[in-house]
Amino acid sequence: MKRVTILDIAKELNITFSTVARALNDHPAISDATKKAVRETAERLNYRQNKLASSLRSGRSNVIGVIVPSLHVSFFSSVVHGIEKIMNANGYNILLYQSNESKKHQAKGIDTFLQSRVDGIIASVTLDTDNNDDAYQEIKKRNTPLVFFDRILETMPVSSVTIDDYKGGFIATEHLIKQGYRRILHITAEQNLSIFKERLLGYMDALEHYGIPVDEKLVVKGNFSLEFGRNIVKELLAEGCDFDAVFALEDYTAMGVMQQLMESGIKIPEQVGVIGFANEAFGSLVTPQLSTIAQQTITMGEEAARLFLELNKQEKTNPSPKKVILEPILIVRSSSKRLGE
Amino acid sequence: MKRVTILDIAKELNITFSTVARALNDHPAISDATKKAVRETAERLNYRQNKLASSLRSGRSNVIGVIVPSLHVSFFSSVVHGIEKIMNANGYNILLYQSNESKKHQAKGIDTFLQSRVDGIIASVTLDTDNNDDAYQEIKKRNTPLVFFDRILETMPVSSVTIDDYKGGFIATEHLIKQGYRRILHITAEQNLSIFKERLLGYMDALEHYGIPVDEKLVVKGNFSLEFGRNIVKELLAEGCDFDAVFALEDYTAMGVMQQLMESGIKIPEQVGVIGFANEAFGSLVTPQLSTIAQQTITMGEEAARLFLELNKQEKTNPSPKKVILEPILIVRSSSKRLGE
DNA sequence: GTGAAAGCGCTAACAT
DNA sequence: ATGTTAGCGCTTTCAC
Numbered sequence: 001m002k003r004v005t006i007l008d009i010a011k012e013l014n015i016t017f018s019t020v021a022r023a024l025n026d027h028p029a030i031s032d033a034t035k036k037a038v039r040e041t042a043e044r045l046n047y048r049q050n051k052l053a054s055s056l057r058s059g060r061s062n063v064i065g066v067i068v069p070s071l072h073v074s075f076f077s078s079v080v081h082g083i084e085k086i087m088n089a090n091g092y093n094i095l096l097y098q099s100n101e102s103k104k105h106q107a108k109g110i111d112t113f114l115q116s117r118v119d120g121i122i123a124s125v126t127l128d129t130d131n132n133d134d135a136y137q138e139i140k141k142r143n144t145p146l147v148f149f150d151r152i153l154e155t156m157p158v159s160s161v162t163i164d165d166y167k168g169g170f171i172a173t174e175h176l177i178k179q180g181y182r183r184i185l186h187i188t189a190e191q192n193l194s195i196f197k198e199r200l201l202g203y204m205d206a207l208e209h210y211g212i213p214v215d216e217k218l219v220v221k222g223n224f225s226l227e228f229g230r231n232i233v234k235e236l237l238a239e240g241c242d243f244d245a246v247f248a249l250e251d252y253t254a255m256g257v258m259q260q261l262m263e264s265g266i267k268i269p270e271q272v273g274v275i276g277f278a279n280e281a282f283g284s285l286v287t288p289q290l291s292t293i294a295q296q297t298i299t300m301g302e303e304a305a306r307l308f309l310e311l312n313k314q315e316k317t318n319p320s321p322k323k324v325i326l327e328p329i330l331i332v333r334s335s336s337k338r339l340g341e
Numbered sequence: 342m343k344r345v346t347i348l349d350i351a352k353e354l355n356i357t358f359s360t361v362a363r364a365l366n367d368h369p370a371i372s373d374a375t376k377k378a379v380r381e382t383a384e385r386l387n388y389r390q391n392k393l394a395s396s397l398r399s400g401r402s403n404v405i406g407v408i409v410p411s412l413h414v415s416f417f418s419s420v421v422h423g424i425e426k427i428m429n430a431n432g433y434n435i436l437l438y439q440s441n442e443s444k445k446h447q448a449k450g451i452d453t454f455l456q457s458r459v460d461g462i463i464a465s466v467t468l469d470t471d472n473n474d475d476a477y478q479e480i481k482k483r484n485t486p487l488v489f490f491d492r493i494l495e496t497m498p499v500s501s502v503t504i505d506d507y508k509g510g511f512i513a514t515e516h517l518i519k520q521g522y523r524r525i526l527h528i529t530a531e532q533n534l535s536i537f538k539e540r541l542l543g544y545m546d547a548l549e550h551y552g553i554p555v556d557e558k559l560v561v562k563g564n565f566s567l568e569f570g571r572n573i574v575k576e577l578l579a580e581g582c583d584f585d586a587v588f589a590l591e592d593y594t595a596m597g598v599m600q601q602l603m604e605s606g607i608k609i610p611e612q613v614g615v616i617g618f619a620n621e622a623f624g625s626l627v628t629p630q631l632s633t634i635a636q637q638t639i640t641m642g643e644e645a646a647r648l649f650l651e652l653n654k655q656e657k658t659n660p661s662p663k664k665v666i667l668e669p670i671l672i673v674r675s676s677s678k679r680l681g682e
Numbered sequence: 683g684t685g686a687a688a689g690c691g692c693t694a695a696c697a698t
Numbered sequence: 699a700t701g702t703t704a705g706c707g708c709t710t711t712c713a714c
Contacts, residue, residue: 051456053691056393056706077418094437115392282623394707398690
């Protein structure tokens with residue numbers, strides 16, 4: 001019933017527990033014979049190292065904290081999948097925390113991570129996080145390596161991996177323009193997070209680049225829900241708003257847009273073209289298939305993990321933060337393809 | 342730069358560190374004045390408890406390990422979402438591990454959990470796990486609380502939460518029968534996991550119950566992929582196999598079935614009805630909308646967490662394992678509704 | 683209501 | 699190549 005420790009192994013073999021510890025850690029100064037004996041005894045006694053003790057003593061836990069808004073959002077669970085894959089392959093474990101889009105929860109999670117003495121933190125911030133968030137400042141103050149992905153705090157000098165949201169907005173809009181659409185509605189969100197700002201900028205620059213005037217009435221603030229997409233289309237149609245394409249901040253919103261357009265008897269893509277953002281699984285399964293911008297979710301997670309590993313290697317040299325920017329990928333499907341391509 | 346400990350707080354206040362520890366843990370024997378002073382000093386010095394030390398000493402880590410095949414599968418990420426929500430609310434953190442459907446990885450994950458002295462493990466086993474899996478046996482041997490969800494080891498006396506897969510298979514089939522379908526194709530999987538066995542049993546019993554003979558040619562072994570659904574339909578149509586409905590083990594497979602049927606000019610649900618399993622997000626967005634069986638994913642995670650908490654409370658009484666069985670929910674959509682309902 | 687002291691199971695610097 | 703020793707930062711029993 002009592003847990004077996006290195007002391008038990010030492011007793012069995014009539015050596016000291018420090019020799020056992022060295023043998024188990026494959027210390028070069030230990031003879032092969034001793035190592036073999038120790039390993040066999042360890043196995044026989046069913047010994048398991050106590051990581052708590054080892055971490056406490058060594059100051060390294062081999063655990064990193066990952067904090068995301070919600071695993072129920074496929075974007076985040078895919079990124080976490082990528083993070084875990086790489087970190088696991090490098091001997092790290094993942095402590096997981098969901099902020100549930102609440103700054104308060106997020107702060108509590110960070111606090112727990114700090115208490116657990118994680119070797120680093122990978123995070124995507126809540127929608128309402130401000131640029132000088134205390135919790136994140138505390139991470140830096142304690143010299144705990146920090147990596148942001150997707151939703152970052154722009155003013156903090158922290159490594160991050162994002163997609164080029166500006167470019168994402170640009171190529172989505174450009175694609176619509178090239179398909180002959182001219183009055184392109186853009187559904188965006190509150191502008192406190194850079195990702196939405198950037199997409200909007202990309203949208204505006206694309207219009208300008210192709211000599212199309214920006215019409216403020218064609219930029220509306222919305223959210224990630226299918227419902228919003230339906231409602232805004234219903235409203236705009238009722239108002240007689242004149243648009244011939246929609247670039248939505250997220251695929252679910254775009255889906256709502258499509259549903260309402262179809263219900264209103266508007267042909268997609270002949271009368272109105274639609275493009276979303278995120279490449280959700282359903283996009284290729286619906287009719288018409290939804291054009292979108294893919295965000296390389298798993299790659300994003302993998303890159304975030306690699307960024308952390310790099311950061312950790314050069315920890316003493318205190319390197320300047322590194323920004324990895326992934327390419328957004330235009331996925332053209334039938335919802336926006338009215339020319340031959 | 343040096344970490345602040347309870348000793349630092351003690352020095353500041355000219356009391357002993359054990360008083361500080363008690364004050365921080367809200368020990369009843371400590372005066373309110375002392376508690377207040379300690380808390381203020383802790384805050385001022387920016388103290389963070391070292392959980393490694395506290396866990397090592399107390400023997401409780403307040404961490405539980407969660408091991409799933411892959412977070413990239415929405416079913417699992419939703420369940421983990423539910424688990425984290427409840428465990429977090431009860432003061433626990435989640436150590437996450439993906440087995441990637443590999444028994445070897447799974448064993449390594451369990452080993453790490455054991456080394457990290459987790460207070461319990463919640464798991465959904467890999468497809469190839471056998472009933473006497475060493476890693477899971479080891480968990481029990483160490484008296485570490487264990488809870489399975491969805492994919493369980495039947496012969497192990499372990500608490501678990503599943504849905505009633507038998508009933509799921511039954512009501513899916515019954516629904517098709519009531520819609521007038523008679524030659525119902527069932528796509529199942531290898532029979533080593535109970536979930537697929539149960540669904541198949543439910544299917545057969547439903548047929549029998551309604552006096553429809555079971556035709557072995559209408560039961561095929563497949564997998565979760567859309568491709569499999571497409572291919573099997575193509576094959577069966579080529580063979581001239583006569584079926585008028587399909588009950589697929591998973592929505593993606595069902596989606597492949599629908600796509601191929603439509604491409605072959607077969608009307609859904611008029612000529613062939615289709616029902617899937619899992620209630621993936623896309624089901625309500627595709628045309629025709631896909632009927633399915635919902636598995637209460639988030640609830641499943643929450644129940645698994647509650648089961649663990651209960652288990653942990655009565656740890657000394659060594660309670661008999663408790664099986665929570667959730668109701669499968671029939672979701673009727675247009676892919677299988679050819680009568681008025 | 684607070685102090686003293688032991689020890690959780692390791693790592694690592696210093697001996698030999 | 700192995701032993702000795704001192705902690706890591708807490709919790710907890712036993713004093714007073």
